[in-house]
Amino acid sequence: MGKVILVTSAGGHLTNLLALRDAWEGWEETWVCRDALDARTRLEVDKVEWLEKDADRNHLWNYLGGFVRAWKGVKREKPDRLITMGAGPCLPWVIAARIQGVPCLYIELFGRVEKPTVSAKISRWFGAKAFVQHRTLLPQLKGSTYEGTLW
Numbered sequence: 001m002g003k004v005i006l007v008t009s010a011g012g013h014l015t016n017l018l019a020l021r022d023a024w025e026g027w028e029e030t031w032v033c034r035d036a037l038d039a040r041t042r043l044e045v046d047k048v049e050w051l052e053k054d055a056d057r058n059h060l061w062n063y064l065g066g067f068v069r070a071w072k073g074v075k076r077e078k079p080d081r082l083i084t085m086g087a088g089p090c091l092p093w094v095i096a097a098r099i100q101g102v103p104c105l106y107i108e109l110f111g112r113v114e115k116p117t118v119s120a121k122i123s124r125w126f127g128a129k130a131f132v133q134h135r136t137l138l139p140q141l142k143g144s145t146y147e148g149t150l151w
Helices: 014-019 036-042 060-078 092-101 118-125
Strands: 003-006 028-034 047-051 081-084 105-108 129-132
Touching: 003 014, 003 060, 003 105, 014 036, 028 060, 028 118, 060 092, 081 092, 092 105, 092 118, 105 118, 118 129
Parallel strands: 003 028, 003 081, 028 047, 081 105, 105 129
Antiparallel strands: none
């Protein structure tokens, strides 16, 4: 079928993205995930790029380093698309993928009802498609799609 990069934080973001796995069944997966014990035990796949805990936080150099890593990763993997449910690691990867012409999908978490995450807003600004799970977010996340909840 194709190649997909899946970018997530550990914990709840990873849980939610794993629950959608049937959506890209048959695709060659490359995961990008924050390095944490729960992620290491749950992501038993061939290709995982583990990110340091704070690789995308607190300092401009961390952001720039994360972007360079993402740029190289997208260039190396040549994905047909990138899917993310957000948090810190997603932004450098979404930006690098969009600049290289890779379609991206940002899925807003079910728990977001009143306002979208900053990651969702920035991802949309760079041209990622956004899927929200509550209609209340549609006016706040311009160009997003609502088809109901994922579970």
